[in-house]
Amino acid sequence: MKMSLTAGLVMGALVAFSASHHAAADELRGTGDMGLVVERATGSLLVVENTTRTQLARVEGLGDLSHASIVYSRDARYGYVFGRDGGLTKVDLLTAKIDARVIQAGNAIGGAISQDGRLVAVSNYEPGGVKVFDAKTLKLVADIPTGSKTVGLVDAPGNRFVFSLYDEGAIWVADMSDPHTPKITKFENVGTQPYDGLISPDGRYYIAGLFGEDGMVMLDLWNIDKGPVRILDGYGRGEEKLPVYKMPHLEGWAMANGMAFVPAIGHHEVLVVDTTTWKEVARIPSHGQPVFVMAQPDGRQVWVNFAYPLNDTIQVIDTQTQKIIKTLTPGKGVLHMEFTPRGEDVWMSVRDLDLIKVFDTATFEQLAELPGLKPSGIFFTWRSGRIGL
């Protein structure tokens, strides 16, 4: 279905399904193919499903959703939305309603759900620290002050949360096996200004980016006694050659085929890093400064979007040949991508067109487009079953 892209028509279509969703909410349905799309400007979410590629409903009243991210309950029914304004909102995908909402800090940056699904944690800028909530009720379970802006919060096996302290140059690991009394292991002096973190898909390696230095720091959670080690010297901010429009989120690291595909900072390049040695082995010239470098679930291809002003383009890299095999131009403001669980389709937000476009990952054909209001992050419920997502 092609739609006219005027805002009026888009709004009309959305209001229509918004009014009708309450009838549908009584129907039983599986939740494995559902998802939420962040509409940043309006503080709303679209509820979508990726089998027939449709919107089901809109949820409003989410507050400031810039840089918002979402994790899912273990039954794949509820999304936990982490807003920049410190709002933590539990959204019911089946009824398209807010189930619970708390303003838990003045300024927050991301969160995570524990391995067993019982706890949701948020990392905060203002005041710094991590707060941990009961996933069912959003009641506060534990407060972990850090005396620092806190960033790069992820879940790890063993019901642990791992996060970094920007002002302190530290990484903390919180074991939440007893939720009311977190056991915290602290690593000091890991490097200057860790600004974001990621965990490998198996939950073994925690990697933090350093804003103040060239290089990154890695903690092997299987061998935590060895402490953090420096990796990728030369990767970072110090020696920048081009203006950096946006520090790439570390979520934008793809691990595939024994390699990590990593956005170069300030360069029009994707770096290829051997995940055995953590050394750079190749650089792939790209259309612009990469923002998200995302691997298909099968690891066969990675898809890259770019920073402003080159953000109308997507490039696809073959992980075997490490060559760009396709360039697409979905439109201005391609902000995020998300694959269907087994990777046959990829969804992308095209903010300035008020559209979400769906492409076939094998043929690169556009399969569908859905209206959305300045869409940004797309998060499907398959994340519910994955470590670190």
Place this chain on the structure above:
Amino acid sequence: MKMSLTAGLVMGALVAFSASHHAAADELRGTGDMGLVVERATGSLLVVENTTRTQLARVEGLGDLSHASIVYSRDARYGYVFGRDGGLTKVDLLTAKIDARVIQAGNAIGGAISQDGRLVAVSNYEPGGVKVFDAKTLKLVADIPTGSKTVGLVDAPGNRFVFSLYDEGAIWVADMSDPHTPKITKFENVGTQPYDGLISPDGRYYIAGLFGEDGMVMLDLWNIDKGPVRILDGYGRGEEKLPVYKMPHLEGWAMANGMAFVPAIGHHEVLVVDTTTWKEVARIPSHGQPVFVMAQPDGRQVWVNFAYPLNDTIQVIDTQTQKIIKTLTPGKGVLHMEFTPRGEDVWMSVRDLDLIKVFDTATFEQLAELPGLKPSGIFFTWRSGRIGL
């Protein structure tokens, strides 16, 4: 909750929830934490959920469930049950009812669901071949006669099915992009009597076991032009030293930490194979002949059960040290294991006790037990989002 294990009490408990489940069926619920447990002797299934570790209902009338396996619809609502008697049954987990059922052959062995979730395929012994059904209706979409017992059927990216021809010594790859006219690529003379197959979690490597030879055959689907290659010479039936009580299913291969952990055939050993070279690098002595060697989702540990008469025991191997770090004796007839999506718990069927036991994978403590009638295979809905499961 501990229960008396007399059949009467177990039956009583099961009848109780069976009668009450229709009330619960009207309630909305997420399906990401649900699953089915095969009750072989009674041709029934238990519907379970792994958040609070409970049974929700029983579904009856599934026919002969020996060697039954299950895949899930992409919305994680429906299970497709492949029975040994050629029955293909679509079960609705939310209503605990049979949604559709066909007897599609006289004798069948496993099946798969396509990457896009639209097709379900079954591999048949009698008559040989593969039949492909519409996942919604179970109407026949394509019939692929092979002139041979057909085994080792898996799904692969690109909406393909891959399977092996026992009598012909062949591997076929069926591209189902146009469901009514499968495009088939045939590899002949791959080895004598392929008896089962597996696909790596990324959908790249298809590996078939050879009943008639020592060794296995592997097809790299990323480089399909290169054709099948022999791997693991010496692995197989020829040089057996002990009676083989059960040819291990190839589903019982764990890929973790860059290694495959593989049941030795006829020996009390788990083989460790480097997945870069596909050469054996170590042998780990074990309690008995391994049947399933299953990796936790984080790859930190693999769990092993054993063939009769040593099937009351489970051993846990640390994938880093390649040593057995724990031996458990859940009871006679431990037939199968399944991990929760992020791996904090493992469920196991203990057939002769009519119990399903749940253990904490970090502490090895038993967390729960559920009654079941001669339980065997356990399949959770997180499989819905994974390639090859």
